[in-house]
Amino acid sequence: MKPILSVRDLQKVYPDGTKAIKGMSFDIMSDERVAIIGRSGAGKSTLLRCLNQLIPATSGEVTFLDQSVTRASGGAVRRIRRQIGIIFQQFHLVDRVSVIDNVLHGRLGYMNALQGAFGLYSSVDRKRAEALLERVGLGDKANQRADALSGGQQQRVAIARACMQNPKLMLADEPIASLDPVTAITIMDMLTQLTTEQNIPLIVNLHQVDVAKTYATRIIGVRAGEIVYDGTPDDLTEEMLNWIYQGEVTQLHASKPVLNKESHKVVLV
Amino acid sequence: MLQLRWKNMLVITFLVSMVGWSCVASEFKPVMVITSMSDAFAYIWNDFLPPDFVNWQHMLKYLLDTIYMCYIATFISVVISLFISLCASQTTTPVKWLYPIARGIASVLRTIPSTVWVLLLVVSVGIGLTSGVLAMILAGVGWLTRAFAEVFDEMKQGQMEALRATGAGWVHVVSQGILPQSLPAILAWALYAFDNSIRDSTIIGMVGGGGIGFYLQESVKLFQFQEMTAGLVALLALIIGIEFATNMLRRKLL
Amino acid sequence: MTSKRIYQWFIGTSIVLFFISLTQVDLEYARLTTGFKDFAEMLLKMFPPANLEWDRVLEGVLESWHIAVVGTSIAIVISLFLSLTAASNVSPMKGLSSIVKGFAALMRVIPVFIWALIFVVSLGMGPLAGIMALAVHSLGMLIKVYAESIEEVKPGIIEAMRSTGAGWWSMMMRGVIPSAMTSILSWSLFRLEIDLRYSTILGMVGAGGIGLIMLGTLRMYNLQATLSIILIMFAMIFTVEFIGSRIKARWLNGPTKRTGVTIG
Numbered sequence: 022m023k024p025i026l027s028v029r030d031l032q033k034v035y036p037d038g039t040k041a042i043k044g045m046s047f048d049i050m051s052d053e054r055v056a057i058i059g060r061s062g063a064g065k066s067t068l069l070r071c072l073n074q075l076i077p078a079t080s081g082e083v084t085f086l087d088q089s090v091t092r093a094s095g096g097a098v099r100r101i102r103r104q105i106g107i108i109f110q111q112f113h114l115v116d117r118v119s120v121i122d123n124v125l126h127g128r129l130g131y132m133n134a135l136q137g138a139f140g141l142y143s144s145v146d147r148k149r150a151e152a153l154l155e156r157v158g159l160g161d162k163a164n165q166r167a168d169a170l171s172g173g174q175q176q177r178v179a180i181a182r183a184c185m186q187n188p189k190l191m192l193a194d195e196p197i198a199s200l201d202p203v204t205a206i207t208i209m210d211m212l213t214q215l216t217t218e219q220n221i222p223l224i225v226n227l228h229q230v231d232v233a234k235t236y237a238t239r240i241i242g243v244r245a246g247e248i249v250y251d252g253t254p255d256d257l258t259e260e261m262l263n264w265i266y267q268g269e270v271t272q273l274h275a276s277k278p279v280l281n282k283e284s285h286k287v288v289l290v
Numbered sequence: 291m292l293q294l295r296w297k298n299m300l301v302i303t304f305l306v307s308m309v310g311w312s313c314v315a316s317e318f319k320p321v322m323v324i325t326s327m328s329d330a331f332a333y334i335w336n337d338f339l340p341p342d343f344v345n346w347q348h349m350l351k352y353l354l355d356t357i358y359m360c361y362i363a364t365f366i367s368v369v370i371s372l373f374i375s376l377c378a379s380q381t382t383t384p385v386k387w388l389y390p391i392a393r394g395i396a397s398v399l400r401t402i403p404s405t406v407w408v409l410l411l412v413v414s415v416g417i418g419l420t421s422g423v424l425a426m427i428l429a430g431v432g433w434l435t436r437a438f439a440e441v442f443d444e445m446k447q448g449q450m451e452a453l454r455a456t457g458a459g460w461v462h463v464v465s466q467g468i469l470p471q472s473l474p475a476i477l478a479w480a481l482y483a484f485d486n487s488i489r490d491s492t493i494i495g496m497v498g499g500g501g502i503g504f505y506l507q508e509s510v511k512l513f514q515f516q517e518m519t520a521g522l523v524a525l526l527a528l529i530i531g532i533e534f535a536t537n538m539l540r541r542k543l544l
Numbered sequence: 545m546t547s548k549r550i551y552q553w554f555i556g557t558s559i560v561l562f563f564i565s566l567t568q569v570d571l572e573y574a575r576l577t578t579g580f581k582d583f584a585e586m587l588l589k590m591f592p593p594a595n596l597e598w599d600r601v602l603e604g605v606l607e608s609w610h611i612a613v614v615g616t617s618i619a620i621v622i623s624l625f626l627s628l629t630a631a632s633n634v635s636p637m638k639g640l641s642s643i644v645k646g647f648a649a650l651m652r653v654i655p656v657f658i659w660a661l662i663f664v665v666s667l668g669m670g671p672l673a674g675i676m677a678l679a680v681h682s683l684g685m686l687i688k689v690y691a692e693s694i695e696e697v698k699p700g701i702i703e704a705m706r707s708t709g710a711g712w713w714s715m716m717m718r719g720v721i722p723s724a725m726t727s728i729l730s731w732s733l734f735r736l737e738i739d740l741r742y743s744t745i746l747g748m749v750g751a752g753g754i755g756l757i758m759l760g761t762l763r764m765y766n767l768q769a770t771l772s773i774i775l776i777m778f779a780m781i782f783t784v785e786f787i788g789s790r791i792k793a794r795w796l797n798g799p800t801k802r803t804g805v806t807i808g
């Protein structure tokens with residue numbers, strides 16, 4: 022099987038000289054759910070943004086579905102970006118427009134300047150947006166303004182927006198960091214279900230090791246811009262965690278959440 | 291939600307028809323933006339540029355006049371406004387019935403544009419600096435009074451009463467309590483007024499009130515467009531310079 | 545120096561400068577007193593306000609409003625576009641932002657009456673000169689404030705739109721402008737208010753509207769008619785201010801602190 026995404030010796034140096042990523046390499050297969058963990062400032066967000074060129078990499082190579090991301094420019098970048106969905110910690114919806122319009126923004130990458138600028142979405146897209154909203158449980162909120170929604174609801178809209186892109190890869194940068202524990206679980210469930218259904222890989226930056234262990238099929242530990250762990254959740258030892266976090270492991274719950282493999286629901290034990 | 295959409299549509303239709311009506315009534319066509327802009331800028335390019343500073347001594351005199359004129363007018367307006375505004379604030383007015391009168395004077399002075407004052411003064415007093423200064427004072431008193439009164443309004447009633455309780459008379463309360471308290475705000479407004487008067491002086495001069503505006507208008511009347519541009523350059527330098535200076539002072543003082 | 549000393553020093557200097565200024569300009573002090581008397585006498589002669597040729601006056605009033613509405617609208621349309629190139633967070637080219645901002649600053653710093661003068665000279669007397677003068681001057685302000693509003697759009701929103709692969713136009717029209725809309729609307733309204741006030745007096749330099757009519761009556765020394773027109777101007781400006789403050793209070797959390805904005 023060919024990897025969907027492959028990263029080779031990726032480096033990022035910010036203009037101020039900060040070496041955020043110091044040479045990372047890994048491959049992502051279509052059936053993988055990868056959690057990236059690491060301390061604050063380890064370079065997780067930077068890595069994720071290099072994967073769709075929201076931040077240009079300094080050197081190294083990112084290949085997505087046989088196209089080079091790092092060497093793409095102009096229209097090619099846009100064509101790559103529209104195939105990669107990304108979810109942010111702060112949701113980043115356009116507050117002042119309706120929920121349904123925010124979902125439809127996921128189609129903008131497929132439209133020309135005129136259609137896009139005036140929001141002339143096709144009726145197929147509209148139907149699909151409604152269906153997706155229904156899917157994330159917000160069918161009745163379609164015409165509300167996005168800022169009228171709670172944080173968890175906004176994140177669900179963001180997920181719908183990303184799915185609207187028909188992505189071949191889903192990225193999430195700390196998608197649950199500003200949500201309460203229960204909402205956090207719904208969001209993680211939703212991401213897991215949707216990506217599994219579409220058979221696309223999910224790469225998610227997480228602060229909570231327990232959540233990462235529950236949901237991910239593979240964990241990448243990042244420390245000071247370098248990958249220090251890459252393996253299954255089960256092999257992730259306490260010593261390793263201490264090494265990654267330098268003794269600052271964050272726990273979301275006092276009790277332990279466990280994923281029920283059939284219902285895709287998480288229960289606290 | 292649907293209701294809101296409706297309302298939006300209504301507002302937009304209203305606005306568009308307003309603009310449409312205005313365009314039709316003033317015989318304005320959108321292409322005229324381009325045609326008249328290009329006409330005007332061609333004109334500027336051919337006739338107004340480059341600036342011609344031959345008459346710089348003459349120009350400098352008008353420029354200096356402008357500064358003096360604005361300074362004198364601002365100074366006098368501040369002094370007069372201080373008195374009127376003390377009456378125009380409910381916190382500080384010595385006698386209750388003075389309050390509406392002071393407010394009324396201020397709002398009439400403020401609402402009538404300074405150009406109107408100049409035009410009237412030019413008719414009775416004659417063209418020149420004197421008319422300009424008087425007009426500036428009238429306009430300045432109008433809005434400074436309101437600004438000062440707002441400053442006094444914001445002062446706490448309690449402080450006034452505490453001073454009154456010591457048996458101090460109105461003059462005493464004002465000079466010992468109110469003025470020192472509100473001095474920074476008053477000075478800030480005074481600086482702003484000076485700034486503003488420099489910008490205002492253009493139009494005041496153009497309708498006969500002396501200063502650089504008068505020079506600009508005269509150059510145009512004599513078809514000395516390049517000299518007018520020179521005057522304009524000097525004026526812009528003055529506006530920017532004064533703004534810079536007052537900003538510095540403001541930072542020092544406040 | 546203590547702050548009290550600074551203030552004393554400042555006020556002292558101001559007073560000294562005041563007297564120096566008085567000696568530097570040739571104010572006709574004799575004229576000042578008699579002039580004031582003449583002025584007062586003239587003001588009295590203006591009463592009672594005279595009946596006017598109402599249709600001409602109405603025409604003038606409407607013309608003033610039309611000048612303001614058209615001038616502001618032109619400025620809004622052009623500024624909306626140019627501010628997108630001026631806002632540093634979304635500007636499509638690096639150097640463009642400062643060029644457009646510099647252009648706006650120049651338009652803004654040249655007083656509106658100078659623009660009126662220039663347009664009257666190049667386009668002739670009449671409403672077109674007024675419209676263009678207001679449009680150009682408003683442009684200078686609107687580009688700046690729109691660009692500032694756009695620069696306040698949360699970077700995350702822009703990043704999220706970029707990540708969907710949306711093109712520049714789509715991003716602007718679907719994400720950036722809607723996000724800055726409230727602020728753009730209230731600035732536009734604020735500018736309309738300013739322009740409506742300008743338009744009543746712009747006529748005094750030949751740019752059409754009610755101001756031009758007043759210039760006429762004054763030239764003919766028809767004082768009572770002049771007073772009538774002044775009262776009309778007063779009413780116009782007052783109405784604009786009143787409606788403006790109502791709208792601001794009711795619908796918009798308008799631009800901050802606006803007291804003290806005066807016009808020629």
Ligand SMILES: Nc1ncnc2c1ncn2[C@@H]1O[C@H](COP(=O)(O)OP(=O)(O)OP(=O)(O)O)[C@@H](O)[C@H]1O
Binds near residue numbers: 036
């Ligand atoms: N725009 C920038 N310019 C300069 N340095 C930056 C920039 N963005 C991030 N950095 C630096 O790069 C390093 C990695 O940052 P990054 O945001 O990727 O970390 P992170 O792992 O996502 O942290 P967190 O968990 O706090 O989100 C940090 O040292 C950070 O200070």
Ligand SMILES: [Mg+2]
Binds near residue numbers: 067
């Ligand atoms: Mg991060």
